[in-house]
Amino acid sequence: MTSVQPHKKAKALKSSSRRPAKELCSECGLCDTYYIHYVKEACAFLNQQIADLEAEAHGRSRDLEQWDDCYFGVHQTMMAARKQQPIEGAQWTGIVSSLAIEMLNRGWVEGVVCVQNTESDRFGPQPVIARTPEEIxxxxxNKPTLSPNLSVLELVEQSGLKKLLVIGVGCQIQALRAVQDKLGLEKLYVLGTPCVDNVSRDGLQKFLETTSRSPETVVHYEFMQDFRVHFKHEDGSIEKVPFFGLNTKELKDVFAPSCLSCFDYVNSLADLVVGYMGAPFGWQWIVVRNDRGQEMLDLVMDQLETQPVMSKGDRRAAVQQSIPAYEKGVTLPMWAAQLMGVVIEKIGPKGLEYARFSIDSHFTRNYLYVQRNHPEKLADHVPDYAQRIVGQYQLPQS
Incomplete structure (x- = not known):
């Protein structure tokens, strides 16, 4: 395993708080390496270039006349899946870990860029280049905090690795795609996860203390398709808190400004994406974006139970109502939040429609954030597909 020590020049830049993206920096790790020289071209928050990079990675960019392209990006197939024999301790059933291990064991790659936790903090991200299944x-x-995954990139070149798998989220993968030709690799595989609303470590602590009954015992959590936050605790118990009961006023400011100005929830530039947002409860959503992604998925297909994606319900009224509710920091009494959660679970959007609900809710919120806080960036920063999605709704006047 190879872990990272920041490049001296990049470290000085970080400590003086002069990151080129300033407050919008997502701490992807690029500026911790000598690839910082490419940051003005590569950074998702300085140079929005998803359409061009999609064409390079997938052979085409999105067809804006196709709503599925607008929402889910360039893709060949989508499905719901889960492992027949789950990995113990995995957040879901372990599809991402299994795929990485299979690629390493078969010699497809020599290392895997992934994120362990620090020795002192289960939520503290520690990017590594894993060389063994145990390290994977x-x-x-998941580590729900900003994570400098790309900080290991200069170690890739120094170690002589030629075949690499990188696991990451949208902002990291956009920067990676922009510099991948500089890495000296013969093969690069990119496995992405959908990502929204990361926080600093302090912000995570505030979220846990504000939301969970026992913040010190939370092992992991996720905002789930049943409109509840699921907290898993050390004793194996699952605590469920309805979205509508969250203390919105207290929590509005914990999310990173980079996440509040991001429009790549679905990780558009990965070869293969594994998440949950477009799948039924208890399943994972898999998006194959190109031939390389299909080759990756084929390695573990015999380990998976699969079913077609489905879509049910209509998200639009709920999204429109959520816009002013978020703006005003509305929080329902817990009994009402629990009741609303039960009702929406029965009649609300499911499958791909739930994914659209989540994308619409975040894109409208993020559009307003950029419009109000960085109006000079609005036209260039919001991709065409996101503008089309946001255009379905009535937004408050700034």
Whole structure:
């Protein structure tokens, strides 16, 4: 395993708080390496270039006349899946870990860029280049904090690796795609996860303390398709808190400004994406974006139970109502939040329609954030597909 020590020049830049993206920096790690020289071209918050990079990675960019392209990006197939034999301790059933291990064991790659946790903090991200299955398994479970995954890139070149798998989220993958030709690799595979609303470590602590009954015992959590936050605790118990009961006024400011100005929820530039947002409860959503992604998925297909994606319900009224509710920091009494959660679970959007609900809710919120806080960036920063999605709704006047 190779872990990272920041490049001296980049470290000085970080400590003086002069990141080129300033407050919008997502701490992807690029500026911790000598690839910082490319940051003005590569950074998702300085140079929005998803359409061009999609064409390079997938052979085409999105067809804006196709709503599925607008929402879910360039793709060949989508499905719902889960492992027949789940990995113990995985956040879901372990599809991401299994795929990475299979690629390493078969010699497709020599290393896997993934994120373990620090020795002192289960939520503290520690990017590594994993060289063994055990090191990959040590990275299972999401770290819901900003994570400098790309800080290991200069170690890739120094170690002589030629075949690499990178696991990451949208802002990291956009920067990676922009510099991938500089890495000296013969093969690069990109496995993405959908990502929204990361926080700093302090912000995570505030979220846990504001929301969970026992913040010190939370192992992991996720905003789930049943409109509840699911907290898993050390004793194996699951605590469920309805979205509508969250203390919105207290929590509005914990999310990173980069996440509040992001329009790549679905990780558009990965070869293969594994998440949950477009799948039924208990399943994972898999999006194959190109031939390389299909080759990756084929390695583990015999380990999976699969079913077609489905879509049910209509999200639009709920999204429109959520816009002013978020703006005003509305929080329902817990009994009402629980009741509303039960009702929406029965009649609300499911499958791909739930994914659209989540995308619409975040894109409208993020559009307003950029419009109000960085109006000079609005026209260039919001991709065409996001503008089309946001255009379905009535937004408050700024």
């Amino acid at each position: 398994l040590a990275a299972r479970v």
